[in-house]
Amino acid sequence: MEKKVIKKDALAGIVKKLAGQMPVYAPVQDQDNVLFKILEQGMEPMLDFGNTRNAPKNCFFPQAETMLKYFRTERGRELAGVVEGAPEAVLFGVRPCDARSFILLDYVFDDPKYKDTYYMERRRKTAIVTLACVHPPSTTCFCTSVGGHPMSSEGADIVLADLGDRYLAESLTDKGAAILKKFGDLANADDAALAKKKELSEKSEKEIKSIIPGNDIKPWLDANFDNPFWDTIHKSCLACGTCTYLCPTCHCFDITDEVKRDGGRRIRSWDSCMSWLFTQETSGHNPRTSQKERWRQRLLHKFRYFVDNYHAIACVGCGRCVQYCPVNIDIRKIVTDISKL
Amino acid sequence: MSIEKRLQEKAVELLSEKKVDVVVGYEAGTLPYQAAPCFIENPDDEGRLVLNPFCSVNLAKYVHDILMAHKASQKRMKPEQRTKKVVGVVARGCTTRSLVIHLQERQYERDQIFIIGVPCRGYVSKKKLAAAAGGKEITACAIINDRLSFTTPDGTKEIPLESVLAESCLSCRYNNPVISDVMVGDPAPPMKPDSEYADVDAFEAMSGEERWNYFAEEMKKCIRCYACRNTCPSCYCKVCFVEQSQPRWVGVSVDESDTQAFQIMRLFHMAGRCVDCGSCVDVCPMGVDLRKFLKKLDKDGYNLFAHRAGEKMEQQPPLSVHSMDDKDEFIYEP
Known part of the structure; x- marks a missing residue:
């Protein structure tokens, strides 16, 4: 070319x-x-x-x-x-x-x-x-x-x-x-x-000095869905959508009907696994009951499920979530901590 | 002994003597200009606690979260199996005012919290700091007395700490705790509360159209991540109206009117309940100026009802009480 x-x-x-x-x-x-x-x-x-x-x-x-x-x-x-x-x-x-x-x-x-x-x-x-x-x-x-x-x-x-x-x-x-x-x-x-x-x-x-063992944690993630480690990362999370909305790879969406009188429209909008509404079912039940499960989902989606489905990590390392998380939850630290378990 | 050290000792004491189940405080962050909320349950972890001008988020939000989660977990237990949870919290002026609001609004009992009061000389606004660095990345940051030095790829610069303190802090009236169970550190000198409504006065002087345009422009920045709502100790509705679907009050799309509706409703819900801790401004990833509108409500609350949110336990929020001498001219003369 x-x-x-x-x-x-x-x-x-x-x-x-x-x-x-x-x-x-x-x-x-x-x-x-x-x-x-x-x-x-x-x-x-x-x-x-x-x-x-x-x-x-x-x-x-x-x-x-x-x-x-x-x-x-x-x-x-x-x-x-x-x-x-x-x-x-x-x-x-x-x-x-x-x-x-x-x-x-x-x-x-x-x-x-x-x-x-x-x-x-x-x-x-x-x-x-x-x-x-x-x-x-x-x-x-x-x-x-x-x-x-x-x-x-x-x-x-x-x-x-x-x-x-x-x-x-x-x-x-x-x-x-x-x-x-x-x-x-x-x-x-x-x-x-x-x-x-x-x-x-x-x-x-x-x-580039920030190096994380992104490729090494998959086996641990595969085997440790119920590990007590998942109790440790979400506590300070505000459950806002900053990380997922600024993320270049987050792609979960929701579909909603907005009806007015005799017409309506079907809207697709960004969803965020950080929100309590994420995977909320019509019955009111949500399989992810707390921020702990939502955080686990975020990590597993990026470093396990996406790898299973498409052989790639669903993170490009831009660092936006690290810089703009209001309470400094740092995905680099989480991945590094997991690699030491 | 440094205030940090005394704070750590206090945490050990409270946890070892089982006076509290958890201490909510701040720990060092992974970025040079950040401190993160932390939760100490084991006395051996006390070394994590820090207290410096990077500690920004109002911790009262977590106190409420922890106690509500505990309450929910007790629901299906037999009465004799139920336990009491006591949360210790590192609290400066604004945090204690938020706790007062929780108590006034009967969210939990006074004996469920242990307030470790700390003096406050203001926290660093991340936005002001970023502006001072000209948008360049800050790779190191240190505070020595009233100076802040930061390093960017362009070199190291030293500026007065005051120049990057959050607006809320500069004109704070209550930088020392309004209530506490124990006080760590000597009271901080007063800030400059006399100028607290300067911004609002200027805003009020604008025409209605100008004010609306300002509001509409600010709201265009909003991405509806709800960080402002989620960090706010006074925003604790179990289900926020924006997320209700039967009926749906606010659309899910990014229509300007939906964003405006969310923000207007939230702002009005803050009448008499906003302690001006600045957390909503601090956490906003897009830099929306929410404070101006909140401060206007605060000013009205003071002028109309002589009320300052969370100032005293005895003084109920103006919209929760009725008194025979409430001003009522506005009913007849809008």
Whole structure:
């Protein structure tokens, strides 16, 4: 595929120009937070940031979406689907960990047996432009412990690497190549640029100091559903949804009907295993009776069930849950503690 | 002896003498600017207890949780098998006020809690600290007297501790416990309560439209994770109205009006019950300014009923009592 170089000061202009042609999601400063938003006139895409507060999963898997609408008419019940064709779009400035999350989400939403048309439509039409981490943005990054890499191109259609004086842009898919063409006339990458990227890649990997035994705890998790250890991690948990809502890989959802007079809509919205409503049954019974069971579910889903189903850990090591948990429940510590049991 | 050491000794004493079943306190966190709530049941674990300006979350919430869970666990037991649980809690001013509210609202009995009062000079607002660091990651953080030094990839910087204290703390009126069973440490010097409504006064001076726009803009940030509600000691409804489904009061989607409805209802439920501990602001992952609205209710509570939430055991919350000399002009002159 194509390998090009972009002048350092030209990239923001290229992204803004692209945003004039198609929807471009990019990291923007929104008061105190850096968030993925659709770039509009006058908005500046951020190129120098740690990582966004919210994960980009929202672009394909929104917090709430209408699946179908229904009406009561004189002819009886009528249904209206709402699957709209998504426009071609670009998701720009995704960190490699977050780009990798889409591969994991694809396992779920693009399963050979179950295709999620809502997710797939947007996913297929959107090109992902990764901004590789030449320095890990944070000491809470642990991507290398869960199968990722700070300069990884996994999940990306185009990967950009900041070489200091210029960006190296590599397209990895046809979708990426088409978008790279829209970037304008760019010089081909020379060998020096490729060598520099390799050097930065090795350096960046070494800079990740947060190492957890993510791959080693599966046998323990398989055998210890009732271990007293599960009594120890949830006590301070507020049962808020911060960790699951900011997580790039959490994908549990709920389906609710909202009825008003003679019509209604069916909504799919994010669920959170931290909420007491999670797996609450119509009868009022909930097999997960306390925060203990909910926390066990969170851990087991990420490090056991997902591994059983898709041979991958459902965590990309972005560190958002570590940084933003209001009461500092640190998944790195939990995994490390489990590995010592 | 440091206050931390005295606190640890007190915990050992209470646990060994079986005066309490658990001590709720703070322990060092995994990030340099965080302390986490902890639960000490074994006297040997007392070394985990810390007390510093990174201890932010109001612990009264956990006291309520533990006692409610215990109450539920006793329900199906024969009366003679039932046990009493006593929770010890490390409590500064705002925490004790929340405990007072629980007691006034008959959530548990006074002898079910043991209040280890501690003085407070304010806690560090994570948001202010992040802003001081220019959004860069803080890799080390230390407090020496009234200075805070932090290290980012750009180097180490020292700033006055006061510049990063939470807004609630800067104008706190009750930074020393209002009730306690034992006091550890000497009372802290007063903060600056005279300025507590400065923000509200400025907000009130705005036009109705400006105020609504401010509210609507703030609510757009909300992701409905409910961290604010869940950390709030006064938010203890068994089932919050937002989660009720028969009928459903608030939609599940991210419609702006649903988010606004949730926040408005929660705010009004706080009338006369908010101690301005700042926990809801501190835990919000999106930085929503909830305090301005809560403080307005607090100001009204004081101006209309001379009431400050959780100040005294004898003074019931204004919306829970009726008195013949309650002001009532507003009924006739809205």
